[in-house]
Amino acid sequence: MLNTCFKRLLTALLLLLCSLTATAATVELSLDEALVMFYQRNLDLIAAQYNVDQARADELVAAAIPNPTLGVQIAEISNKPNMGSVAKGCNPDASVSCGPAEYFSFSQLIEVAGKRGLRMETSAFATQAAESDFRDAVRIFSNLVSDSYYDLLLMQKNRWLADEIVQHYQQISQANRLRLKTGDISEADYLRVKMEASRAESDLDNAEAALEQAQAKLLMVLRWPDKTARLVAKEQWPALQDIGQQAEQDQLILTALQKRPDLLGDKQRADQADKALELARRLKYPDVTVNAGYARDPSNNALNSFFVGVNVPVPLFYQYQGESDKAAVTLNQNRLAAEQTELTIRNEVVTALANWHSADKILQRFRQGLLQEAQTVRNSAELAYSRGATSVLDFIEAQRSYKNIMRDYYAAQINHTNAYYDLAKTLAVDLYAGNKPAATP
Numbered sequence: 001m002l003n004t005c006f007k008r009l010l011t012a013l014l015l016l017l018c019s020l021t022a023t024a025a026t027v028e029l030s031l032d033e034a035l036v037m038f039y040q041r042n043l044d045l046i047a048a049q050y051n052v053d054q055a056r057a058d059e060l061v062a063a064a065i066p067n068p069t070l071g072v073q074i075a076e077i078s079n080k081p082n083m084g085s086v087a088k089g090c091n092p093d094a095s096v097s098c099g100p101a102e103y104f105s106f107s108q109l110i111e112v113a114g115k116r117g118l119r120m121e122t123s124a125f126a127t128q129a130a131e132s133d134f135r136d137a138v139r140i141f142s143n144l145v146s147d148s149y150y151d152l153l154l155m156q157k158n159r160w161l162a163d164e165i166v167q168h169y170q171q172i173s174q175a176n177r178l179r180l181k182t183g184d185i186s187e188a189d190y191l192r193v194k195m196e197a198s199r200a201e202s203d204l205d206n207a208e209a210a211l212e213q214a215q216a217k218l219l220m221v222l223r224w225p226d227k228t229a230r231l232v233a234k235e236q237w238p239a240l241q242d243i244g245q246q247a248e249q250d251q252l253i254l255t256a257l258q259k260r261p262d263l264l265g266d267k268q269r270a271d272q273a274d275k276a277l278e279l280a281r282r283l284k285y286p287d288v289t290v291n292a293g294y295a296r297d298p299s300n301n302a303l304n305s306f307f308v309g310v311n312v313p314v315p316l317f318y319q320y321q322g323e324s325d326k327a328a329v330t331l332n333q334n335r336l337a338a339e340q341t342e343l344t345i346r347n348e349v350v351t352a353l354a355n356w357h358s359a360d361k362i363l364q365r366f367r368q369g370l371l372q373e374a375q376t377v378r379n380s381a382e383l384a385y386s387r388g389a390t391s392v393l394d395f396i397e398a399q400r401s402y403k404n405i406m407r408d409y410y411a412a413q414i415n416h417t418n419a420y421y422d423l424a425k426t427l428a429v430d431l432y433a434g435n436k437p438a439a440t441p
Contacts, residue, residue: 028232031149034222035432038145041223045141048134055123055130062123065116071105071293098298105293107311113285118275125272132265139261142432143425147418148218153233154414155207155214161406162204165399169197175386189392196396203403237413238420243429245356252427253349259428260345266338273331280327283320286313345426352419352426359419363412366405374405 039045077100176193179185215231218224224231244252257263291309381398384390424431 025226025228026230026232028234029149030234031146031236034149034218035142035145037222037224038141039138042141043223045134045137048130048137052127052130052134055127059120059123059127062119063116066109066111068106068108071103071107073103073105075101075103075297101295101297101299103293103295105291107289107291110288110290112287113282115279115282115285115287118279118282122272122275122279125268125275129265129268129272132261132268135261136265138432139425139428143421145221146421148214148221149233150414150417152211152214152218152231153235154410155211156233157410157413158407159204159207159211161403161410162200162207165403166197166200166204168399169193169200172382173197184388185392192392192396196399238417238431240420241429241431243420243424243431244427245353245360245423249350249353252353253346256345256349256427257342260341261428263338263341263345266334266341270331270334270338273327273334277324277327277331280320280323283323284315286315288312348426352423356419356423359412359416363416366409366412370405371409374402378402 173194176185176190180187180190218231218233219227219229244255247255289311291307291311293307295305295307296303297305378398378401381390381395385392385395421431423429
C-alpha cells in the first residue's frame with residue numbers, strides 16, 4: 001500500500017515537473033520586448049555600431065599632428081679620436097685624445113596647403129556617414145522585427161480560427177448522429193458534414209505547422225538562446241499616429257528625401273569624397289621638414305655650434321596624379337549612388353502610400369459590416385439546417401464563407417499594421433523611440 005502511494009506521488013511530481021517545464025518553454029512576448037531583445041543581440045546592428053566606433057577612431061588619427069623626431073649621433077669614433085688636434089677646444093698634445101664629435105638634432109614635419117584640415121573634414125564626413133548607416137540599419141531591422149512579430153500573430157489567429165471551426169464541426173457532428181438515427185437527415189448529408197469536419201482538422205494541422213514556422217522565424221530574427229522555446233505574440237496593435245497618411249504624395253516624397261538616413265549617408269560620403277579629392281590635389285604641394293640641432297665637435301675650431309635646416313621633397317617625377325584620379329572616380333561613384341538612392345526612395349514612397357490606402361480601405365470594409373454579415377449568414381444557415389429548412393450544401397457553403405471571411409479579416413488586420421509600419425519606415429518616421437539604441441561612443 002505504501003509503495004503504491006509512493007508511486008502515485010512520484011508520478012504526480014513528474015507530471016507537475018513536466019507541466020512546469022512546458023510552461024517555462026512558452027514565452028509570451030510583446031513587440032516592445034521583441035525589439036529590445038533584437039537590438040541587444042542582432043549582429044548586423046552590432047557591426048554597424050563598430051563601424052561608427054572605427055570612424056570616430058579614424059577621426060582622431062586624422063586630426064593628429066606628426067610627432068617630432070629627436071636624433072643623437074656620435075661621429076669620429078676610434079680608439080683615440082682626434083689625438084694631437086690643433087683645434088681650439090682640443091689639447092695639442094699628440095698623446096691626448098680629444099674625444100668623438102656629438103650631434104643632437106630635432107626635426108618636425110610641417111604640413112602645408114591645409115592638408116591636415118582637409119583630412120579632418122574628410123574623416124568627420126566619414127563618421128557622419130557611419131552614424132547615418134547605423135540609423136538606417138535600425139530603421140530597416142526594426143521593421144523586420146515587426147513583420148516577423150505580426151506574421152506570428154497572424155498564424156496564431158489562423159490557428160485559433162481553425163481550432164474553433166474543428167470544435168464547431170464536432171458539436172454539429174454529434175447532433176447529426178442523433179438526427180441520422182431518427183431519420184431526420186440522410187446518410188449522404190451526414191457523410192458530407194463529416195468530410196467537412198475532416199477537412200477542418202487538416203486545416204488545423206496546416207495552421208499549426210505554419211505557426212511553428214512563424215515561431216522559428218521570430219526565434220531566428222531575435223537570436224533567441226533557447227531554440228526550442230514557443231514564442232507567443234501578444235495581440236498588440238499600434239496606436240496609429242499621423243505620419244502623413246493623408247498628405248499628398250509629392251509632399252511625402254519631399255519629407256522622405258529630407259529625413260531618410262540612407263540618402264543622407266550617401267550624400268555625406270559624396271561630401272567626404274569631395275574633400276578627399278581636394279586633399280589629393282594638394283598632395284603635390286610638398287610638406288616641409290624643419291631641422292635644428294646642437295653639435296659639439298672637439299676637432300672643430302668651434303667646439304660648440306648650432307645648426308638649422310629645411311628639407312623639402314621635390315615633386316619632379318611624380319605629382320600624385322593617380323591619387324587625384326582615384327579620388328575623382330570615388331566622388332562620381334558616390335554621387336551616382338546618392339542619385340540612385342533618391343530614385344529608390346521616390347518609388348518606395350509611392351508604393352508604401354498605395355499599399356497603406358489599399359489596406360486601410362479593405363480593413364474598413366470588414367469593420368463596416370462584413371464580419372457581422374458573415375456571422376449572421378453562418379448562424380442562419382446553421383439554424384435552418386438544424387430544422388431541415390435548407391440543404392447540407394448551403395450549410396457547408398455558409399461555413400466555408402465564414403472561415404474565408406475570418407481568414408481574410410485577420411490578414412487584413414496584419415496587412416493594415418504592416419502597411420502602417422512600412423510607410424513609417426519609408427518616411428523615416430521614428431515609431432520605436434523608446435526601444436531603439438543610439439549610436440553613442
